[in-house]
Amino acid sequence: MGFFDSLKKIFDTVGSTESRTVEKAPSTPMRPQNKTPDDIIKSASIPAKPSIRRETTFFGGAEGNDEFAVTFMLSGDFVEFNSHCEIDPSFQYEPFSTDDFTGYNDDLASIGFGPYDPVYCAVEKYVKDGTASGREFMKSESRYFLFRAKFDYGNRILCAYAFAPGTSMEYQMLGLNYNPDVEGTPLEKKLIAALDEAAMTYTETKTNK
Numbered sequence: 427m428g429f430f431d432s433l434k435k436i437f438d439t440v441g442s443t444e445s446r447t448v449e450k451a452p453s454t455p456m457r458p459q460n461k462t463p464d465d466i467i468k469s470a471s472i473p474a475k476p477s478i479r480r481e482t483t484f485f486g487g488a489e490g491n492d493e494f495a496v497t498f499m500l501s502g503d504f505v506e507f508n509s510h511c512e513i514d515p516s517f518q519y520e521p522f523s524t525d526d527f528t529g530y531n532d533d534l535a536s537i538g539f540g541p542y543d544p545v546y547c548a549v550e551k552y553v554k555d556g557t558a559s560g561r562e563f564m565k566s567e568s569r570y571f572l573f574r575a576k577f578d579y580g581n582r583i584l585c586a587y588a589f590a591p592g593t594s595m596e597y598q599m600l601g602l603n604y605n606p607d608v609e610g611t612p613l614e615k616k617l618i619a620a621l622d623e624a625a626m627t628y629t630e631t632k633t634n635k
Contacts (some may be wrong), residue, residue, distance in 0.1 A: 433601045436484075460533045462613075469521045470612035476500030477623060482515050484539075484630065486594035493634040494594040499627040501620040503508070504537055513540035521615060535604035535617050537624065542586065544577045545599040549588045560586075570628055571600070574621075579603045585618055587625045594630050 477499040484494045504517035505528040516538035518528055530536075548559040552572055560575025562585075571587040578584070579601075586601035600622040608614050 440580045441445070460605045462533055462535075462607050464533065465522070466519070467611065467613055469503075470616050472521060473520070474616065474620065478502050480515070480517075482539075483526070483633075484594040486596065487632070492594070492632055494630040495633050496594070496628070496630045498624045498629070502535065503621065507536070509536075509538060511540070513538035515539060519604075519620075533605065535608065536600060537600070537602045537621055539595060539598065539600050541598045542577070542579070542584070544602065545586050545588050546597045548575065548577075549591070549597045550571075552588075553591060566625065568625055568628065570630065571625055574625070582606070583609055586622060587621070594632075600625055600628065 439452050478501075480498055482496045484496050486492055486494060500517060503519055503521040505520045505523050505525055507516055507528045507530050508514075509516040509530065516536055518531065519535040519537075520528055533572050544560070549572060551557060551559050558573065558575065560573075560577050563573055563575045565573050566587060568587075570590060570593050571589045574585065574587050576583060576585050582603045582605055584599075584601050584603045586599040589595040589598050589600070591597065600621070602617055604614070604617060609615070
């Protein structure tokens with residue numbers, strides 16, 4: 427065997443070893459889904475606290491600078507928190523809390539207002555041809571919303587009311603998001619009932635001329 431034949435054999439052996447090493451390398455583990463605490467799941471059997479009138483201000487309109495005074499009723503089980511994102515205001519489901527403000531916990535359900543691309547696209551499609559997107563589609567009886575539907579929301583579930591064109595938050599949402607382990611449980615029904623009340627009692631009034 428000549429020198430170059432020996433050299434080729436060495437490189438072939440190294441390449442084969444590297445190939446086997448790559449094939450055996452472990453894959454990146456998938457992020458585990460959040461788990462809703464047991465006491466929160468069981469809280470479905472506890473009557474909801476009396477609803478509270480919530481007030482906030484939105485800016486929208488044709489130029490985006492019209493001011494709207496907004497009110498809606500929301501169960502006292504939900505405590506306001508700072509989402510540190512465009513979903514604002516936001517309220518977290520904490521039925522055992524007596525605080526007026528709380529910190530974010532991604533194991534808990536929350537309700538909030540803001541943009542979400544799949545909701546925007548669903549409104550566009552509905553306005554264009556009247557067809558529904560999202561799961562469990564339900565037309566809304568409120569003049570501020572077009573419909574309610576479920577969407578994927580990262581590793582969570584989103585049940586959202588889509589704002590109608592011409593409203594302060596057109597094409598955006600009033601949404602409830604929660605972990606998959608809540609779906610199909612009595613707690614999901616309790617949470618969606620709170621979302622429904624917020625949507626049905628929602629009002630907005632333009633305050634600037």
